[in-house]
Amino acid sequence: MYHANIPARDLTGRRNCLARAPADCWGCQARRNGLCEGATPDELRAIEGCKWGDREIGAGGDLFGIGESCDSVYNLVEGWMFLYNILEDGRRQILHFALPGAVLGFHPGWGAMTTYGVQALTDSVVCVIPRKALEPLSKRYPGIGMRLAWLISRDNSLAFDHLTSIGRRSARERVAHLLLELYVRYYAQWPGGRIDEMQIPVTQEHIGDAIGLTLVHVNRVLRDLRQEGIVEFHYRRLRILDPDGLIDVAGLDPQLAMAWMSRRPIE
Amino acid sequence: MYHANIPARDLTGRRNCLARAPADCWGCQARRNGLCEGATPDELRAIEGCKWGDREIGAGGDLFGIGESCDSVYNLVEGWMFLYNILEDGRRQILHFALPGAVLGFHPGWGAMTTYGVQALTDSVVCVIPRKALEPLSKRYPGIGMRLAWLISRDNSLAFDHLTSIGRRSARERVAHLLLELYVRYYAQWPGGRIDEMQIPVTQEHIGDAIGLTLVHVNRVLRDLRQEGIVEFHYRRLRILDPDGLIDVAGLDPQLAMAWMSRRPIE
DNA sequence: CGTTAAGTTGATCCTGCTCAAGGTCGGTGG
C-alpha cells in the first residue's frame, strides 16, 4: 500500500496531502542509494562513522542558496528537492529534480560559492557528510571516488538531455519529455507505483521553469494533451493515460525510452 | 609567440589556417591537465602504463557517434572537440565544447550505448584509457576517482550554466554569455593570448547549435554587437573590443564573471 | 582564379510570451 495518510508540508508550509506517501515510499531506497549504493558493509560503517548527522528541511526551504559557501556533501535520504538558478530580474531556471539517493553539494570550486541553489519540494531529510571527511574516506575506500564520479556523470547525462530538450525541442515535445522523465525516475524509485495515479510534488510553474517555458504556456500544452487523452496533470497528480502516445509526442525512440530505466552503476 | 603557421584541417578536411596554433599552444597543458592534473609521479606512470595509446582524429571526424558503445575513457590531449546530440529530423544540440585536458567518454550505463556523440573541431589527439583499466587504477590510486568526480562535476556545472542560458536568457544574452565562456576557457588554457585576436575554431552555426538559436539569428545578434563596438566574430576569429560591455550584455555580475576563471581542483 | 564553406541580409510567419481576468482546489478556522 503506497499512499497511507502521513501528512507533510508543501511549499506554503501548510499541511497537505500532496506528499502523503509514507517515509517508506518517498525514501525507502535512499539508504541503499547514492553514495551507499553497492557499498560494502565496511564502507557503509565508514560513511556512517564520519557523517555529521541528518538535517531536515521543510518543503519550500533551502538546503543552500545561490552564492553560499558549502563545506559539506549531502545525500538525499527522503523527499524531493530541486536545483535552481535565479537571474537578477527573477527569471528562474530549474536545473535538476533530485530524488532520494541523489548526492547534492559536490561542486567544483570547493571553498568558493555555489553557483546554484537547492530547495525542498517536500519535507526532506539529507545526510550531511563534511567535505573534509570525503578525501580520507575515498583514500581508505577507493570505490567511493568512482561511485561519486558515476553518480555525477549520471546527473550530467540528465543535464545533457535537458539541454537538448530546451535547445531544440518544441514546447509540446519538452513537456512530454519531462513528464516521461519524471515518470521513469519515479518508477525506478518506487516500482509498483501506478501509472495512472502518481504524486509528483511539482507545480506547473516548476515544469515551466525546468523546460524554459512560462507557466501559462505549460498549462496550454497540458490542456491539449489532456484533451487528446494522453496525460492529465493536475494539482501535482500525474496520470499517464496513453504511454505510447506520450512517447510519440516527445519524439522519442520507444526503445531508447525504455533504456532510460536501465541505467545501472558500474558493475 | 602563439600563432606560428602549423596547419591543421578544418571541418571540410581542407587545410586551413584557422587552427594554425602550434601543438604547444593547443595542447601544451593537456598532459598536465585532465586525469593527470595534480597527479603524483607514481600515478602518472601508472596511467601511462595502462593506456592503450593515442588516437588522432581529423577535424570533422567523430571520436564516437551517438548510440555507439564505448569501452574507453579519453583524455583530450590536443585540439578542440564538441559533444552533441542530434534528433531524428536533424536538429542538433551542442552540449559542450571540450578543450585540452577534458575527460571524454565517461558516462553512465557502461556497456550500453552513448547518448551523445563527440566530434573534432580541429585535428585532435586523445589518449585512450580502456575502461577496464580504470577501476583497478582507481583502487591502487584513490586520488584518481576523486579527480574524475571533480572533473565531471566541473563539466556538470558548465552544463547548468548552459541550461540557465538557453532556458531563461534572450538571444543577445546567450550569445554574449557563450562568447565570454569561450574567452575565459581559452584564456585559462593559453594565458597570454590576446583578447582582441583569438582563434576560436567554431562557426556561427556551432554557436547557434550550442545556445539553441538558428545560425541566421546568431548572425543578426553578432551584427548588432559588432555595430555597437562590443565584439567581432568573423570566420572563427573572436575579437572582444569592449569586455565590460560584453559582460553587461550577458547580464552577468562582473565579479562572478571573474570568478569563472578561478575554478581550481580540490586542494 | 575557381570552388566551397561560411557569413549576411530581407521578407514573412508562427511559436510562445505578456498582460489580465476568472476559476478551482484544499486547508484552516469558525
Added chain:
DNA sequence: CCACCGACCTTGAGCAGGATCAACTTAACG
C-alpha cells in the same frame, strides 16, 4: 459542516522574439 483564503490552475487577446525561406556576398583554400 461551511465560509473563507491563498496557492494553483485556466483561458482569452494581443504582441514580439526568433524561425523559416531564399537570395546574395565574402573569405579561405587549392
